[in-house]
Amino acid sequence: MDDQSRMLQTLAGVNLAGHSVQGGMALPPPPHGHEGADGDGRKQDIGDILHQIMTITDQSLDEAQANIRGAQEEDPPDPQLMRLDNMLLAEGVSGPEKGGGSAAAAAAAAASGGSSDNSIEHSDYRAKLTQIRQIYHTELEKYEQACNEFTTHVMNLLREQSRTRPISPKEIERMVGIIHRKFSSIQMQLKQSTCEAVMILRSRFLDARRKRRNFSKQATEILNEYFYSHLSNPYPSEEAKEELAKKCSITVSQVSNWFGNKRIRYKKNIGKFQEEANLYAAKTAVTAAHAVAAAVQNNQTNSPTTPNSGSSGSFNLPNSGDMFMNMQSLNGDSYQGSQVGANVQSQVDTLRHVINQTGGYSDGLGGNSLYSPHNLNANGGWQDATTPSSVTSPTEGPGSVHSDTSN
DNA sequence: TTACATGATTTGGC
């Protein structure tokens, strides 16, 4: 295996099929349509070349060279080479360097939801891709230089030979053509190896991204707090999702996934989540109680005769959702326990939950009947919840009875 | 090793 291949493979973390090495030069297996070009084959080719050099006749070398160049320019591009070139261009290995990496990196970033939480992985990916790119260009340059040097060397030999015996331009063309083909095949192998390395790096990078990682405790706590304090309507708006994503250092789609999973799993087994619900309810109850007390006091101050809507009544307040949205938009952090006072709906949820917990069970259903039946309709949907779309449009609150709940 | 928890993906409905 040659140094270049080894380097690329090390970067990609794999062992590609071994390639023969001679004199530090990569000796790849032939691309399709080329005959054997392994180590022995190459030796044979060089033998042929030397043999041809010895039999070259006295002709105009300059003219021959011109013919060679012309012939090369007219040669149709190898389709496989074109594919490789396109791939390398697309991956950002060849062509102008793109800012910070490649199309693949950009695609990977897009796949991640564009968040910054994977920036470390991105920079790692980009660093490795840059290394591959550097190796590729270094090797390519080396090959081109070697090709030119060797061609010049051969041409010089031919010049010398032409003094003693006739050399036909056709033979010169043929010989130089052999040299170029040989170097082209080496270049092709370099491109193949580079493509492989990039593909492996990319797949590894994407695989790593696909790997499931549990969210941090703090993130789970924040999400749970929001969920249980919005149990009547656990459909965070886009803004709330973004806020949660920011707080939890995850992507918005991860927040969506989390809520999707949470809703379905909660609904499937409310009893199992009861303890967790109690925990978060208790956690936020104190804050909520303080906030409600403050609100009550405020109401008494401003309007002592305001009828008490009561906790059970406020649960169905048509505008409770509006209040939540408005308050949330004011501070943007209303879902946090410390600031849950801003979220009247969540306060009500929490208090209802605690009240239900302490108030005992009305039937034999145990904890399961506590307050989820108020939230889940017969079809399993969140009865009091507005439709997800209405969540983002705070013109209606959860209390405004919808018949089009999701299920 | 196993069972369970959990994040991600897929599928189908709307």
Place this chain on the structure above:
DNA sequence: GCCAAATCATGTAA
């Protein structure tokens, strides 16, 4: 495009 539901795949604790 968002959701519910089912499912997959991996992390984790016993």
